Amino acid sequence: MAAYDDLNVKRIFTVGIISVVVTAVTALAVQVLYYTMNDWQEAETAAQSDYRRQNLILSEQTAQVSEFGVDSDTGRITIPVKDAIEMMVKDKANGSSNEKKSGSDET
Known part of the structure; x- marks a missing residue:
C-alpha cells in the first residue's frame, strides 16, 4: 500500500x-x-484629424506678412517679408564698405 x-x-x-x-x-x-x-x-x-482651424490661421498669417499696406492706427507702412529680406541684403551689401572701422580688436 x-x-x-x-x-x-x-x-x-x-x-x-x-x-x-x-x-x-x-x-x-x-x-x-x-x-x-x-x-x-x-x-x-x-x-480622421482635421486641421482646418490651424490651416486657416496659417493662411491668415501668410497673407498678413506677404502684402503691402499701411497701419491706420500707427501710420506704419508694411511690406512683404520677402521684399524686406531682399532690401536688407542689398543694404548690407552696399553698406558694408560704409561701416565705421574701429581701431581696437574688441567686437
Whole structure:
C-alpha cells in the first residue's frame, strides 16, 4: 500500500511547467493584442484629424506678412517679408564698405 501513497512527481512537474508556459504565452498574446489595437486606434484617429482651424490661421498669417499696406492706427507702412529680406541684403551689401572701422580688436 505504500506504493500507492506516493505522489506522481513527473505528472505534477509536467502540469506545472505547462501551466507556466501557457500563462506566459497568454500574457504575451494579450500584450501584442493590446499594442496592435492601440496602433490601429492611433492610425484611425490620425486619419480622421482635421486641421482646418490651424490651416486657416496659417493662411491668415501668410497673407498678413506677404502684402503691402499701411497701419491706420500707427501710420506704419508694411511690406512683404520677402521684399524686406531682399532690401536688407542689398543694404548690407552696399553698406558694408560704409561701416565705421574701429581701431581696437574688441567686437
